[in-house]
Amino acid sequence: MSASVRFRNIYTQFPGGKHKVLTLSYDDGKIPDRRLVSILNEHGIRGTFNLNSGLENNSFDVAYNERIPMAEFTDLYKGHEVACHTATHPTIARTPREQMILQVIEDRRALERIMGYTVRGLAYPNGSVDDNVVDALKACGIRYGRTVNSTHGFGMPGDFLRWDPTCHHADPALFDLADQFIDNHKTQYLYMFYLWGHSYEFERDNNWNIIEKFSKKIENKSDIWYATNIEIVDYLDAASRVQVSVDADFAYNPNSQSVWIEVDKKTIELKGGETTEL
Numbered sequence: 001m002s003a004s005v006r007f008r009n010i011y012t013q014f015p016g017g018k019h020k021v022l023t024l025s026y027d028d029g030k031i032p033d034r035r036l037v038s039i040l041n042e043h044g045i046r047g048t049f050n051l052n053s054g055l056e057n058n059s060f061d062v063a064y065n066e067r068i069p070m071a072e073f074t075d076l077y078k079g080h081e082v083a084c085h086t087a088t089h090p091t092i093a094r095t096p097r098e099q100m101i102l103q104v105i106e107d108r109r110a111l112e113r114i115m116g117y118t119v120r121g122l123a124y125p126n127g128s129v130d131d132n133v134v135d136a137l138k139a140c141g142i143r144y145g146r147t148v149n150s151t152h153g154f155g156m157p158g159d160f161l162r163w164d165p166t167c168h169h170a171d172p173a174l175f176d177l178a179d180q181f182i183d184n185h186k187t188q189y190l191y192m193f194y195l196w197g198h199s200y201e202f203e204r205d206n207n208w209n210i211i212e213k214f215s216k217k218i219e220n221k222s223d224i225w226y227a228t229n230i231e232i233v234d235y236l237d238a239a240s241r242v243q244v245s246v247d248a249d250f251a252y253n254p255n256s257q258s259v260w261i262e263v264d265k266k267t268i269e270l271k272g273g274e275t276t277e278l
């Protein structure tokens with residue numbers, strides 16, 4: 001005699017059983033990154049810095065356009081993610097394929113040599129992306145690409161190689177969106193707030209108060225996961241590999257890292273390499 005079928009509500013959660021994530025993405029690696037990183041560190045906010053490895057010795061007109069010396073990358077960006085922004089920042093969708101691939105793979109190679117970890121993310125320089133660029137990125141082992149198209153929403157992206165941010169920091173809707181995100185306690189979906197920009201814009205536009213106010217508002221929330229871009233991608237990839245029995249009475253996590261799931265409204269941590277009873 002067989003037991004009757006059991007339907008259970010099982011959902012992927014973020015680490016610690018959370019359902020909201022905040023991540024930032026800042027481009028070009030100019031000198032004001034130092035001040036931006038120190039503000040983020042003070043508030044426990046984390047992000048991804050998209051860097052051009054071929055522009056270190058570029059000439060600059062004003063001080064805020066000078067690039068951070070590559071020898072400083074490891075210390076400065078500790079606790080954040082370093083990702084590609086191509087070697088010399090061309091508009092890649094207009095670039096011959098061979099040059100496009102060289103720009104991406106050379107940036108990746110140079111950044112990996114400095115950082116000592118695999119670099120698998122990218123922000124499209126000048127927001128330039130099309131199907132050919134996405135194909136080239138896949139061939140270069142790049143797992144996600146960030147666009148410059150604001151969604152004003154909190155949904156998870158359908159395609160990480162066309163990852164649209166929530167908004168730019170100078171967006172007039174920024175603080176309304178932040179309030180909506182903080183006040184959102186619905187748990188039917190996973191929710192993401194994704195902020196992007198360039199640190200030199202704070203210096204140029206004399207508006208560092210925006211990121212200071214935003215950081216104070218959104219820091220230290222027990223239901224928000226503060227993550228870099230690649231941590232989100234890697235975590236969801238790991239979650240997608242979890243194997244749940246048809247009867248939903250046990251789950252096997254084949255990853256080395258833990259994955260959290262909600263089973264009939266209860267949070268369960270699935271430890272890496274283990275089978276867990278649900």
Ligand SMILES: [Zn+2]
Pocket residue numbers: 027028085089125126
């Ligand atoms: Zn850029």
